């Protein structure tokens with residue numbers, strides 16, 4: 001990559017030369033995405049939050065559904081957080097949904113109608129909105145200029161302007177370069193959309209398609225990127241994300257115990273099947289303390305894998321003898337924990353891993369313990385407080401295949 005500490009005048013010269021070709025290319029190649037059909041700040045805000053660290057392809061399945069249920073900021077503000085999380089389920093990074101809900105509450109305080117922020121700084125003062133998201137919402141909803149630096153635009157900027165990893169005050173350089181597109185620019189919103197589109201469709205992380213790039217003749221990194229190959233001549237790719245191991249415990253009879261993810265952790269507030277981090281447990285091993293104290297492993301009934309943005313997780317699903325089934329309301333549950341039958345579990349706001357396990361248990365892909373017991377303590381609607389142990393049934397003697405890893409769409 002060409003080293004450059006060039007200041008804003010060099011940046012402005014480059015972006016000024018590149019802008020006409022960039023906009024022409026965008027006009028001809030832009031994808032018709034639902035959030036590009038409107039300048040409504042609510043719709044743009046929701047889309048920008050959904051798109052944080054998530055691909056367009058993944059968001060497409062959620063955006064219209066979410067807006068169908070929460071068509072205005074008032075609908076979002078007045079909804080229960082648990083319902084908002086339900087409509088977010090599967091999209092990941094659930095803190096975004098919590099922040100969206102909190103921010104909606106702030107914006108909806110005015111009964112006459114939301115007073116939308118009128119500057120990047122005002123957008124940034126809302127929960128969960130950083131500088132780049134604030135710039136994108138402001139720019140796309142007003143067609144005024146504001147620089148952005150989401151993952152796609154950051155990559156385009158690093159490469160196009162030749163800003164290397166070791167340059168001093170790198171972030172400041174990247175923001176300066178991104179901001180240079182705003183000079184005498186008649187189409188600020190389209191420019192930001194074009195930069196995002198370029199990063200999402202051509203200037204890809206591992207293998208940029210420079211041959212189709214509208215600004216290739218000006219790009220300061222093009223030559224070096226294509227020289228970056230390993231000794232076999234293949235393009236250098238990413239290292240696999242680290243793998244974390246966990247166990248999930250499924251009682252051999254009766255309902256399952258679901259526990260909430262702890263505050264401040266990834267997927268906070270969603271429920272997971274009771275378990276803990278562990279490289280694995282063998283039959284006969286007994287679990288230690290807390291609400292799981294005294295549970296003894298009978299056998300492994302399957303494994304699931306899940307890919308997060310920064311790590312992979314493999315969960316060993318174990319059938320256990322659980323001496324302390326939910327027999328009384330005093331059962332020591334972590335706050336928010338609940339016993340739930342397999343039958344009802346699909347209605348809970350579950351983590352992706354928990355949903356895979358529940359689905360495998362229900363479909364018979366895993367050996368199915370008798371988990372069809374009635375709902376018990378800790379339950380919500382539809383059967384709250386029902387007691388009783390289920391009648392034991394025959395096991396489903398299926399093999400124990402692993403549920404494969406699913407790439408994030």
Ligand code: SF4
Nearest residue numbers: 203208210213216219
């Ligand atoms: S020429 Fe290649 S590396 Fe440079 S901006 Fe275009 S796609 Fe990215």
